[in-house]
Amino acid sequence: MNYFVKRVGFMAITVFAVCALTFFLVNLIPGGTAELIIKHTIVGIEDSVTKEQLEQISSRYNLNDPLYLQFYTWVKKAILTGDIGTSYVFKKPVLYLLALRLPATIQLAGASMVLAAVAGISLGIYSALRENQLSDHILRVATLFGVSMPGFWVALILILIFSLKLKLVPVSGYGNLENLFLPAVALSLHSVAAVMRITRTCMLETMGQEYIMFAKSKGLPMWKIVSRHALKNAMLPIVTVIGFQMGSLLGGAVVIEKIFAWPGIGSLLVDSISARDLPMIQGCVLAIVTMFLVVNFIVDIIYTHLDPRIRYG
Amino acid sequence: MKNKRSTLMILLILLLTCAILITSGCTSTKGEETKQNNTSQYNNTTQSNTLVLGEMWEIKSIDIVDGDGGTLVCEKAAITETLVGANPDFSLKPGLATSWKQIDNNTWEFNLKNDVTFHDGTKMTAKEVKSSLENVIAKDSRVASMLKASSIDVVDDYTFRIKTSELNPIVPGVLHYPTTAIIGPSSFDKDGKYVKPVGTGPYKFDSFDEQSGILTVVRNENWWGGKVGLDKMIIKGIPDPNTRAMSIENGEVDFTADVPYSETDRINAIDGITVEKYKTPRDYKLELNLKHSPLDDIRVRQAMSYAIDRQDIAEHVLYNVGEPAAGPFLPTMVWANKNLKPYTRDLKKADELLKAAGWVDTNGDGIREKDGKPLKLNLMTYSQRPGLPPMAEAIAAQLKEAGISVETQVQEFGSLDERRKNGNWDLYLLAANVAMVPDPDYILTNWYMTGGADNGPGYSNPKVDSLIKDARKITDLNERYKKFNEVEAIVNEEQPMIIVAYYGCAIVKKDYVKGYVFDPTAHDYRINADMYIEK
Numbered sequence: 013m014n015y016f017v018k019r020v021g022f023m024a025i026t027v028f029a030v031c032a033l034t035f036f037l038v039n040l041i042p043g044g045t046a047e048l049i050i051k052h053t054i055v056g057i058e059d060s061v062t063k064e065q066l067e068q069i070s071s072r073y074n075l076n077d078p079l080y081l082q083f084y085t086w087v088k089k090a091i092l093t094g095d096i097g098t099s100y101v102f103k104k105p106v107l108y109l110l111a112l113r114l115p116a117t118i119q120l121a122g123a124s125m126v127l128a129a130v131a132g133i134s135l136g137i138y139s140a141l142r143e144n145q146l147s148d149h150i151l152r153v154a155t156l157f158g159v160s161m162p163g164f165w166v167a168l169i170l171i172l173i174f175s176l177k178l179k180l181v182p183v184s185g186y187g188n189l190e191n192l193f194l195p196a197v198a199l200s201l202h203s204v205a206a207v208m209r210i211t212r213t214c215m216l217e218t219m220g221q222e223y224i225m226f227a228k229s230k231g232l233p234m235w236k237i238v239s240r241h242a243l244k245n246a247m248l249p250i251v252t253v254i255g256f257q258m259g260s261l262l263g264g265a266v267v268i269e270k271i272f273a274w275p276g277i278g279s280l281l282v283d284s285i286s287a288r289d290l291p292m293i294q295g296c297v298l299a300i301v302t303m304f305l306v307v308n309f310i311v312d313i314i315y316t317h318l319d320p321r322i323r324y325g
Numbered sequence: 326m327k328n329k330r331s332t333l334m335i336l337l338i339l340l341l342t343c344a345i346l347i348t349s350g351c352t353s354t355k356g357e358e359t360k361q362n363n364t365s366q367y368n369n370t371t372q373s374n375t376l377v378l379g380e381m382w383e384i385k386s387i388d389i390v391d392g393d394g395g396t397l398v399c400e401k402a403a404i405t406e407t408l409v410g411a412n413p414d415f416s417l418k419p420g421l422a423t424s425w426k427q428i429d430n431n432t433w434e435f436n437l438k439n440d441v442t443f444h445d446g447t448k449m450t451a452k453e454v455k456s457s458l459e460n461v462i463a464k465d466s467r468v469a470s471m472l473k474a475s476s477i478d479v480v481d482d483y484t485f486r487i488k489t490s491e492l493n494p495i496v497p498g499v500l501h502y503p504t505t506a507i508i509g510p511s512s513f514d515k516d517g518k519y520v521k522p523v524g525t526g527p528y529k530f531d532s533f534d535e536q537s538g539i540l541t542v543v544r545n546e547n548w549w550g551g552k553v554g555l556d557k558m559i560i561k562g563i564p565d566p567n568t569r570a571m572s573i574e575n576g577e578v579d580f581t582a583d584v585p586y587s588e589t590d591r592i593n594a595i596d597g598i599t600v601e602k603y604k605t606p607r608d609y610k611l612e613l614n615l616k617h618s619p620l621d622d623i624r625v626r627q628a629m630s631y632a633i634d635r636q637d638i639a640e641h642v643l644y645n646v647g648e649p650a651a652g653p654f655l656p657t658m659v660w661a662n663k664n665l666k667p668y669t670r671d672l673k674k675a676d677e678l679l680k681a682a683g684w685v686d687t688n689g690d691g692i693r694e695k696d697g698k699p700l701k702l703n704l705m706t707y708s709q710r711p712g713l714p715p716m717a718e719a720i721a722a723q724l725k726e727a728g729i730s731v732e733t734q735v736q737e738f739g740s741l742d743e744r745r746k747n748g749n750w751d752l753y754l755l756a757a758n759v760a761m762v763p764d765p766d767y768i769l770t771n772w773y774m775t776g777g778a779d780n781g782p783g784y785s786n787p788k789v790d791s792l793i794k795d796a797r798k799i800t801d802l803n804e805r806y807k808k809f810n811e812v813e814a815i816v817n818e819e820q821p822m823i824i825v826a827y828y829g830c831a832i833v834k835k836d837y838v839k840g841y842v843f844d845p846t847a848h849d850y851r852i853n854a855d856m857y858i859e860k
Contacts, residue, residue, distance in 0.1 A: 043739020053393060054467050057709060057738055058757045060771060060778035065466045101393075102385055112536045168567055175575050183572045184563055186537045271565045273383075275537055279564075283383075286738065 023305045027298065028087075034297045035083050038290060045288045046070045049100050052287035073100060073290075086294065096298065097291025101284070106295035110277070114299060116186060117276040120268075121261040123196035128203035128261075129254055135204070136211020136250075137238060143216060151208070158205035167198040167271045184273040195272040199265055203257040210253045214246035221245075247318050255311035262307075263300040374556040374858050376838065379569045379581030381849060384538040384562040387530075388519050390464045395504035398522045400844075400851040402542050402560055404444075405506035405524030408435060408454070409497050411846040414659040415606075415763040417497050421449070421507055421525060425497050427800060428486075431475075433496045437483040441549045443509030444529045451485040457507045458487075471499045471762060494797060494805070498764035503848065527553040527854035538562045554840055554857030566711065573598060573833050579858070580834045580841075582850050586644040586712065589831050600833050602646050603843045604655055606760035607828035609647070609716060611704075612753040612781040615821060619682065619700065620751060620782075626820040628678035632727035633720055634670040639826050642716045646829035652813040653759055653768060653824055657845065660765045660806040662813040668823075675727045686728050693728040701730045702751040707738050710756045716825065717754050745781060753781060756828055763846055765809045769793050773816050784821035 039045065046069045050061045070076050074085070090096045096106050135151055142148040174194060175183045181190045218224065219242055227237045262277075269279040281296035283289075315322050380401060389395040389405065399405045410420035425435045441449040455477045462469045475490045487496055499505065509523040521530050527550060528542035540560040544553045561578070563569045570584035570592055584592055584600075593600035613620045613629075620626060635649035651665035679685075684693040684700050693700040704721060706713045714735050721731035731752065736744070744750055757779065759768050771777045774793055775785040789812050796808035816822075830850060832843060837860045844851040 041737075041739055042743040043737075044742070047742065048739055051738070054465065056758060056761075057707075058755050059761070062466070062470055062778065064470060068466050103388060116536070168571075171568070171571050176571060179575075182577055183575050184565075184568050185561070185577075271568050273538075273561070273563045273565070273568060279383075288739070 019309060023302075023309070026305060027301055030301045031087075031294055031298060032083065034294060035086070035290070036079065038285065038288065038293055039079055041285075041288075043288070045290070046073075046075050048286070048288040049073070052289075053101055086291070096295050099284075099289055099292040099295075101287050101289045101292065106291050109280075109292065110295050110299050113275055113277045113280055116274060117262060117265070117278070118303075119192060120195055120199060120265060120274060120276055121258065123192055124200035124203065124261050125254065125258050127196055127200040128207050128257060131200070132204045132207025132254075133211050133243075133250065136208040137215055137243065139208065139212045140215035140219060141234075141238070152212075155205040155208050158201045161201065163198060163202070164267045164271060166201055167194070167268055170194050170198050171271075184271070186273065186275050191272075191274075195265075195268050195274050198272075199261060199268045203254075203261065206257060207250065207253055211246070211250050214249050215242060218242045218246045244318065248315065251311055251314050251318065255307055258307045259304045262303050263296075373860060374554075376555050376558045376580060376856065376858060377578045378558055378560045378852070379563045379572050379578035380560050381564070381566075381569065381581070381583050382562055383564045384533075384540055384560065387522060387533050387540060389504055389506065389508065389522055390460055390519050394522075395465075395506070396848045397540070397560075398524070399503035399506040399526075400847045400849070402530075402540060402558065403526045403528045403852050403854065404522045404530050404542055405503075405508055406526045407501050407503065407506045408437075409500040411501050411763045411844075413845055414657055415655075415760060415846055416659045417501065417763060420501070421454075422500070427494075427496075430492045431489050433487045433489070433493075434480070435485055435487070435500075437485070438549065439483050441525050442547060443511070443525055444523050444545060445509060445511045447509055447511070449507065449509070449525055450482045451479040452482075453509060454507055455479055455485055456510065458505065460508075461505055465504050468499065468502060468504055471502075471767070472496060472505075492797065494800065495762055495764040495766055498762040498767075501846070502762055525549070528555075528558060531557070548854065550854055553854050558852070570833070573835070576835075579838050580832075580852075582830055582832055583646075584831060584833055586642075586646045586831065589644055589646060589833075592833060597836050598833065599836055600831055601843065603830050603832065603845065604648055604657070604827045605830045605845060605849075606655055606658075607756050607758050608650060608653055608824050609712065609754065609756050609826045609828060610653075611720065611823040611825055612755070613820070613822060614748065614751050614753075615782045615784060616748060617751050619684065619695070620702075622682050623819055624678040624682040625684070626823070628675040628682070628727065629724060629729065630668045630820050630823045631671045631675040631678070632724050632729070633668070633823065633825060634723050635667050635825055636669070637723075638716060638719050642719050643712055643826060643829060646831045647712065647826045648829070650824040650827045652817055653772065654765060654813070655759070655827055655845070658760070658765075660802075660809055662810040662817075664810075665813060665817050670723075672727055679728065684728070691725070691728060692730045699730065700728065701732070703732045703734060704752040704754060705734045705736055705741055705744065705750050706754040707741055708735050709738065712828075713754055713756060720754065720825070754825075758848075760846065761848075765806070766793070766797065769809060769812050773812060773821070782821040784816075784819075786815065786819070789815055 046066050047061050050065050050069055051057045054065065055061060074082060086097060098105050099109055102109055139148045139151045171183050171194060174180050181193050185191045224237060224242055227241050264278060265276055266278040266282050269276040277296050277299060284292040284296060385393060387394040387398055389398045407420050408422040410418045412418050421438055421441060422435045423438055425433060428434050437451060437454060443449055458477055462472060462474055473489045473491055473493045474487050476488045478486045480486060507525060512519060512521060512523045514520050527545055527548045529545045531541040531543045533540045542558045544556050563572060566583055566585045569581045570588050572578045573581050574595060589600045592598055613626055615621050639645060639647055639649050649667040651667045652662050654661035656663060679693060683695045686693045704717055706717045708714055717733040721733050724731050745753060770793055771779040773784055773789050775790050792808045792812050796805045799805045832850060834841060837858050838856060839859050840855040840857050842853050
């Protein structure tokens with residue numbers, strides 16, 4: 013219990029620190045905030061901005077206040093009323109917009125993560141059991157491919173095969189299970205490869221242990237050895253890697269989201285940065301960081317279940 | 326043997342669980358309603374008279390008053406209409422207003438059509454028009470600054486006057502701008518909050534799914550303009566050009582715009598799909614920083630213009646989605662100076678001009694020098710418009726052949742703006758709109774007048790300034806345009822900015838979409854009421 017409270021406290025501090033850092037860093041990026049907001053909401057990006065427009069927007073969003081005051085106002089309001097601002101671009105409450113986008117992000121990240129975990133672990137085990145055989149080599153080359161191919165290219169090739177040639181799923185869109193398939197596969201590719209490589213390494217290590225030798229000589233069937241003895245012991249680093257991957261899946265799906273017109277939070281964040289939509293940027297970062305911390309917390313809890321020797325306190 | 330089988334079993338079981346998890350994960354996170362919606366969208370091809378439109382921007386908002394939905398709602402969804410229309414040559418024509426005249430220096434009078442009703446059935450009179458316009462003026466500072474209206478007065482049910490704070494010849498032109506489109510009072514709720522666009526156009530607002538950004542409109546049976554071609558239009562934002570191309574290839578959309586330029590010919594060759602290429606009122610232009618030597622020398626600027634191969638750029642960078650340019654205005658525009666011809670490539674002339682200016686390659690490294698200083702320039706541009714980075718490379722390569730070394734830099738827009746203000750740049754390649762409102766005064770003032778808002782080069786020519794000022798006082802259009810033609814001729818000679826090419830738009834549509842007419846005055850493209858589907 014004590015540990016839990018402490019942990020939540022640390023999470024709150026982290027969230028605050030990240031928000032502060034984001035706020036000041038965004039303001040450090042070259043280009044006037046008011047001017048860029050105008051260029052992204054009122055005039056086109058190439059068009060000129062008049063003095064009246066600058067004044068209007070600056071006073072509307074209090075951009076002339078010193079930075080620390082702007083940040084203080086934002087934090088105060090967020091803590092006291094739970095209101096984290098209104099987007100300059102969408103002109104809607106940030107919380108409302110996040111509520112619209114988060115399900116899509118969680119869906120995509122969740123599906124990719126499940127794919128990464130299941131495919132990565134099973135292929136890793138398979139590869140480890142076939143160490144240095146042909147299928148192992150093929151799989152290892154395939155993971156290299158998976159790690160090094162850029163996401164946008166993979167996405168386009170997947171569309172080409174599954175939508176245009178096989179006519180199995182639509183090219184883009186959101187809402188249906190068939191819409192989820194391609195983006196999830198495209199997004200998970202890196203993670204599948206990463207999980208598979210770590211699984212293979214860890215499995216090889218545990219498979220060489222004496223207790224595995226003992227299980228084998230006892231005459232246990234292979235699936236029992238792998239699932240009961242080897243995998244459970246190899247799981248710790250794998251879970252760590254999966255946890256890290258989840259972080260990049262949550263916020264880093266920008267390219268995939270754009271290609272598949274997936275209304276997730278990653279592309280929203282990037283667009284908000286170029287439009288200097290400060291409340292929206294803060295909202296996105298807040299959501300991503302919180303989700304990441306929660307995932308990490310869950311990973312830590314899984315640790316104690318995997319290895320009862322680990323105790324927090 | 327046994328080993329192999331058991332691992333395979335594990336694999337199978339794991340993959341199965343994976344499938345089950347994904348399926349369950351998905352069905353639990355979304356409602357039945359959206360699911361139904363989307364199935365119908367995907368299988369839309371079965372509904373005969375519904376058009377699925379693959380819009381090029383993400384649809385963020387349908388708020389035309391305080392959001393960026395104005396162009397979408399007016400031109401692409403055809404829900405709202407403007408008071409003033411425009412012909413393909415950019416001359417104005419009646420829209421919801423039948424006629425207008427300037428009755429004194431500060432007053433414009435507009436007469437309205439008397440048979441127009443909003444989608445909710447209420448009649449459109451001067452009263453509604455007044456409040457609609459006042460709303461836009463209050464919220465949209467861009468329209469306010471162009472219109473310069475001090476008051477709007479209702480004269481009778483179908484006549485109103487706009488009083489301007491100063492002489493303003495572009496008032497009718499501004500009222501062609503999509504955010505000035507007229508919306509009815511029921512677009513707002515009791516508290517004055519905007520809820521949905523209730524316009525007068527051929528299509529009525531049906532629904533907007535904020536999560537997936539899909540806007541649906543249906544036919545307006547009572548449109549004043551007569552029969553409307555389509556029953557329904559589903560407008561989806563697909564921001565990635567490659568995805569738009571594959572979506573139409575796969576039959577998920579019937580109409581879209583701007584697939585990757587390099588793909589246009591391949592897609593046009595596909596059975597059942599046509600790609601049409603048009604010029605749009607936007608210029609690819611190269612600004613030259615006149616404060617930097619040697620760009621202050623007119624001979625160097627002219628030489629650069631002669632060294633650039635506009636034809637080659639139009640063909641191999643833009644794949645003919647765009648054309649070589651002469652003056653800033655499209656030659657099809659009624660006020661354009663039709664005598665101007667694009668600079669054609671002439672390396673000999675460029676060489677002569679540069680030599681005359683004292684730039685000669687003395688050390689044989691291919692780059693010209695003067696007083697021991699090599700002719701080196703930097704060129705900055707941005708990547709939001711796909712034609713720009715490759716065009717920058719092409720220009721650099723072409724200038725190199727004339728002995729000018731150019732270093733290209735693609736930058737994020739914010740930092741680019743800052744740099745432009747600091748003045749530490751030589752060349753800036755951008756794509757700028759030339760007819761946000763169909764009137765030349767706006768562009769010439771901003772681009773070429775001393776201190777103009779978009780006069781990046783810092784160009785100043787008293788003759789140009791006085792011509793533009795004189796033109797403002799002239800109400801006779803032809804006399805006005807003569808002055809503007811003169812300005813165009815001067816800047817074409819002096820080249821403070823090199824207009825490289827006219828921007829293009831590639832319209833991609835299924836062959837069963839009939840009746841489409843491209844409107845060059847639209848801000849990307851315009852959906853016209855005559856469009857229908859015939860399978």
